Amino acid sequence: MEFVIKISQFLLSLSLLIVLHELGHFIPAKLFKTKVEKFYLFFDVKYSLFKKKIGETVYGIGWLPLGGYVKIAGMIDESMDKEQMAQPPQPWEFRSKPAWQRLIIMLGGVTVNFILAYIIYVALSFTYGDTDVTTESMQDGFWIENQLLLDVGFKTGDKIVAINDEKVTTYSGVRKNLIKGEKYAIVRNGVNEEIVLPKDFLGQLSSAERKNGTFKLRIPFMVGDVPDTSINKSVDLKTGDILLSLNGKDVRYFDQVESRMSAYKDQSVNAIFLREDEKINRTLTVSPEGKIEVGLATHNSRFAELGYFDIIHKDYTFLESFGGGIDKFKDQVSNYFDQLGKIFTPSTGAYKGVGGFKAIFDVFPDQWNWQDFWSLTAFLSIMLAILNLLPIPALDGGHVVFLLFEMISGRKPSEKFLERAQVVGFFILIALVLFANGNDIFKAITN
Structure with missing residues (x-):
């Protein structure tokens, strides 16, 4: 079921972006009385899943989901229709139109993608507002589990106060600066320190195992589910119970549990949980591997109530949402250009992180969430626009x-x-597609 949800989001987002991008070429072409012979979602190599001719245009769906296209008469494109180009130019052909009209037609797709992203960010601002966590309220810093971050000097409990000499005040600010971050000012045990990342940090990060994330919020152990196969299935635990101590020793954060449990392998421990506003005692069995076999849940608003961090929320009026949307739009465009700059600088190794269709598929969550779906679609729309503007x-x-x-x-x-x-250009694109999807395959094999 999780796969079905992910693939549904992936195909819906991809189809929406492709259709609107091609519509951006189609509309000005028709306005300038240029003949559009085909309008296709996906590629129809030898075969179409669906096609119907309306007026002078054939509308269809191809079987190869690698993009889409509009075939404009009298234009040298991927169809390489040399027979048509050998004929005398006709007034309704692309090549017969003034250069400024052809320029508008060619820029129509990326223009629509940029506009779509902005509209989505405006709608997200108005509908959901902005929610974040202040770094100042994270009294015990970040949870660092990623081995690469540990290798370059970070430790769980580090407080990040500045990146590249610019102060960061929110959790999202730390995460979005990961691409361009080179120098981190941190506070560790009350002492100011500095961590300078190696030049090829992004390349190493791209090659590293991704399941442990990067900088994560320190959260308590909140019970999610207790599987029927768990050694503690008979213990009275409920979703939302928060572990406070083991054998009289306080356990404030989830990242402390594993090391504490290792001391009680194959034993029983007395655990105190917080259930709503009441403390309860339970006896847990610890497996020979140091596990209690209980699933983890997250509930940030509950954690904020208990003082783990402060959540800030900003609502937008309808008019304010236009400003909120442009801020999000500019941030994403800037961040993506930063990312491209790193990718085209071989010494950073960032090119190792370039992914293909699997990488895009993987960013979609396995549970349907409209806020996440539209946020990802807006980002992909910006990505599609910028990549299409590359002078290839x-x-x-x-x-x-x-x-x-x-x-x-x-x-x-x-x-x-x-x-x-x-x-x-076609061979360059094929090479880039093979490289990106080859990266996906390599990571799947090695991670």
Whole structure:
């Protein structure tokens, strides 16, 4: 069921982005009276799952979910329709239109993607507001379980006060600066220290096992579920019970439980839990591996009530949400450009983190949450827009470069040159797709 939820979100988000991107090309093409021969979701290599001709355009769904396209008459694109291009130019063809009209048609897709992302962020601001955790309220710092972070010098309990000499005040601020973070100012046991990350930190992080996350909130052990196979299945525990102590020794955080339990392997321990506002005593059996075989639950608002950290929430009026949306939009665009900058700097090793369709699939949660779905869709829309603007022939950005050259120089590149550039761009794209998805396969094998 979890797979069905993830794949449903993945396909819905991908389909929405592709259709709207191609619609961004389709609408100005039609406004400028340019013939659009095909409008396809996914690629129809030799076969279509569905197609129907309405007017002069065939609308369809292909079987290969690697994107989508609109086929505009008289345009050198991935279809490489040399037969059509060999005919005399017609007034309804792309190549017959003024350069400024062709430029608008080519920029239509990325424009729609940027607008879509902004609208989503406005809607998210108005509907959900902003929720965050203040770093100042995290009295005992972060939970560090990632081995790479431990290797470079971080420890559980570190308080992060600045990244690259810029003060950070919220949990989200720490997480979103992970890509460009190079120097961390921390407080450890009341002493100010500094951690400088190695140049290839992002490459190492991309290659490391991901299940332990990065900087995590320190939370208590809250009971989630007790499986029927658990050695403590007969103990009266309920979802939401919070572990306070073991054999008289306080246990404030979940990250303390494993080390405490290791001292009681194959024994029984007296545990005190907090159930709502009442403390209860329970006797737990510890397995030979030092486990009590009880699932973990999270409930941040409950943890905030108990003083583990402070949650701040901001609501937006309808008008304020437009400002909140633009702030989120600018942050994501800036962060993605930072990420691309790292990827195209080989010494950082960030290229090792480039992922393909599996990487995109994996970012969707295994439970349906509309806030998460739309947040991810907005980010993917920005990603799609920026990647399409890369000056690679066969991408929108490649076409834009040639059109700008034509508009500035007054000389139009020959169709032969454009055909060759398209072939080169196609092979570059294939190489990038193979590299990204190859990274996915490599990580799946090695992690």
